Amino acid sequence: xxxxxxxxxxxxxxxxxxxxxxxxxxxxxxxxxxxxxxxxxxxxxxxxxxxxxxxxxxxxxxxxxxxxxxxxxxxxxxxxxxxxxxxxxxxxxxxxxxxxxxxxxxxxxxxxxxxxxxxxxxxxxxxxxxxxxxxxxxxxxxxxxxxxxxxxxxxxxxxxxxxxxxxxxxxxxxxxxxxxxxxxxxxxxxxxxxxxxxxxxxxxxxxxxxxxxxxxxxxxxxxxxxxxxxxxxxxxxxxxxxxxxxxxxxxxxxxxxxx
Amino acid sequence: xxxxxxxxxxxxxxxxxxxxxxxxxxxxxxxxxxxxxxxxxxxxxxxxxxxxxxxxxxxxxxxxxxxxxxxxxxxxxxxxxxxxxxxxxxxxxxxxxxxxxxxxxxxxxxxxxxxxxxxxxxxxxxxxxxxxxxxxxxxxxxxxxxxxxxxxxxxxxxxxxxxxxxxxxxxxxxxxxxxxxxxxxxxxxxxxxxxxxxxxxxxxxxxxxxxxxxxxxxxxxxxxxxxxxxxxxxxxxxxxxxxxxxxxxxxxxxxxxxxxxxxxxxxxxxxxxxxxxxxxxxxxxxxxx
Numbered sequence: 047x048x049x050x051x052x053x054x055x056x057x058x059x060x061x062x063x064x065x066x067x068x069x070x071x072x073x074x075x076x077x078x079x080x081x082x083x084x085x086x087x088x089x090x091x092x093x094x095x096x097x098x099x100x101x102x103x104x105x106x107x108x109x110x111x112x113x114x115x116x117x118x119x120x121x122x123x124x125x126x127x128x129x130x131x132x133x134x135x136x137x138x139x140x141x142x143x144x145x146x147x148x149x150x151x152x153x154x155x156x157x158x159x160x161x162x163x164x165x166x167x168x169x170x171x172x173x174x175x176x177x178x179x180x181x182x183x184x185x186x187x188x189x190x191x192x193x194x195x196x197x198x199x200x201x202x203x204x205x206x207x208x209x210x211x212x213x214x215x216x217x218x219x220x221x222x223x224x225x226x227x228x229x230x231x232x233x234x235x236x237x238x239x240x241x242x243x244x245x246x247x248x249x250x251x252x253x254x255x256x257x258x259x260x261x262x263x264x265x266x267x268x269x270x271x272x273x274x275x276x277x278x279x280x281x282x283x284x285x286x287x288x289x290x291x292x293x294x295x296x297x298x299x300x301x302x303x304x305x
Numbered sequence: 306x307x308x309x310x311x312x313x314x315x316x317x318x319x320x321x322x323x324x325x326x327x328x329x330x331x332x333x334x335x336x337x338x339x340x341x342x343x344x345x346x347x348x349x350x351x352x353x354x355x356x357x358x359x360x361x362x363x364x365x366x367x368x369x370x371x372x373x374x375x376x377x378x379x380x381x382x383x384x385x386x387x388x389x390x391x392x393x394x395x396x397x398x399x400x401x402x403x404x405x406x407x408x409x410x411x412x413x414x415x416x417x418x419x420x421x422x423x424x425x426x427x428x429x430x431x432x433x434x435x436x437x438x439x440x441x442x443x444x445x446x447x448x449x450x451x452x453x454x455x456x457x458x459x460x461x462x463x464x465x466x467x468x469x470x471x472x473x474x475x476x477x478x479x480x481x482x483x484x485x486x487x488x489x490x491x492x493x494x495x496x497x498x499x500x501x502x503x504x505x506x507x508x509x510x511x512x513x514x515x516x517x518x519x520x521x522x523x524x525x526x527x528x529x530x531x532x533x534x535x536x537x538x539x540x541x542x543x544x545x546x547x548x549x550x551x552x553x554x555x556x557x558x559x560x561x562x563x564x565x566x567x568x569x570x571x572x573x574x575x576x577x578x579x580x581x582x583x584x585x586x587x588x589x590x591x592x593x594x
Binding site for chain 2: 106107108129131132133136139140162163167168169170171172173174175176177178179180181182184185186207208209210211215216218219220222223226
């Protein structure tokens with residue numbers, strides 16, 4: 047990925063890493079569960095910079111905090127600070143002490159997410175993962191989404207199987223659940239979206255450098271809410287670029303997720 | 306016991322729970338023995354991985370109860386995909402936390418447990434048998450009433466066990482193997498190595514003794530018995546072999562070849578074929594290095 051004009055030398059992947067990191071801003075001591083390379087780099091960047099209290103696992107059952115030498119270039123120094131097997135993940139999830147960033151094969155205007163299957167559930171055209179933890183995550187704690195290729199195949203009018211629950215469906219549930227439910231942001235290769243539109247409809251919050259509102263609307267399969275002036279996504283600071291490039295991802299795995 | 310002796314205790318039509326998670330610490334030697342048996346019409350309950358795939362490929366599964374089937378490093382399980390897309394199996398698709406709750410309810414001999422997971426999602430649509438329940442207290446909140454998932458048999462794999470049925474995991478995550486055992490009428494535990502009871506605590510902290518002998522009906526020593534799933538710290542997932550499994554699932558012909566090479570015999574011949582495969586792989590890597 048080459049640098050874009052006006053991006054201060056940052057690549058698209060690096061802009062996306064920072065946009066993902068921003069999802070966890072203000073979360074404090076919650077478990078960040080990123081799915082995917084760029085969300086994982088984002089969560090680690092947030093933990094190393096503006097959100098130091100975040101808890102992060104190694105992808106399995108060990109909680110890792112930045113180590114004493116973590117600021118040194120290429121050190122990757124991390125220290126074990128806890129144990130989080132799946133049974134404990136389920137309890138933390140139900141306690142609301144978690145913010146996951148999941149992927150989505152389909153996502154609709156109100157944030158209903160599908161990772162289960164494409165087509166009729168009884169005999170799908172394409173069987174995917176299954177609903178996994180989507181139903182439980184969305185009615186218990188904050189959820190964000192990462193979509194590496196923003197397209198009409200993903201951003202659909204109606205999803206085939208609701209795994210993660212959107213705002214329209216949660217509106218019919220109890221007061222407690224409505225309070226626990228929060229879809230914070232959707233980060234894509236084109237911009238950042240949130241659910242600040244009418245009745246919590248998806249809204250374009252910012253576009254990445256070189257992307258227009260029309261570019262995003264064109265590949266979104268529903269009417270996307272947007273303010274009159276859509277700002278540009280925040281660019282990485284020089285320090286953030288150093289952390290991403292030298293500490294977290296010297297092998298540039300981030301670029302492959304957008305390739 | 307031997308894997309064949311465990312299979313002899315099973316009957317067609319049973320509900321069988323399988324421990325582990327995805328492609329991690331699965332009782333694959335026992336699964337291979339079931340796959341090679343005459344058993345049919347099983348209901349399988351699992352955090353699904355290649356255990357589910359192998360049983361589906363062998364035509365053993367009537368119904369699957371799960372929240373996902375994945376190979377972890379390869380996200381989609383090929384045999385599960387084929388079976389779903391051809392309508393070869395029935396599916397009870399639950400949120401993965403609901404599966405946990407169903408096993409916990411069964412272990413506690415409760416008919417159900419209340420939970421928020423599932424509400425508002427299509428899990429309720431595709432499982433019309435699911436009911437909701439209202440809190441009898443002042444809050445009056447409505448929950449999904451997750452039904453117990455009682456099992457006829459559970460199969461789990463541990464790193465170490467003694468001959469009496471005390472089992473020890475040495476990796477980072479117990480998964481839900483103790484719950485699978487307690488949710489089952491009878492559980493069978495395979496392990497990498499059977500050791501004397503006194504050796505268990507010298508191998509790891511007392512908390513690693515996840516399974517006690519009241520939970521299991523039989524123990525089987527199956528070295529490399531979780532292959533090709535991970536069984537850390539004894540061994541990692543065999544990623545190259547897992548990729549072979551996925552490639553073999555591409556067509557009936559390639560699957561037939563894979564089956565003939567690895568699955569047509571017993572566990573000893575499987576392990577022998579895997580050793581041979583690894584030796585050839587290592588030789589190739591040596592030659593190209």
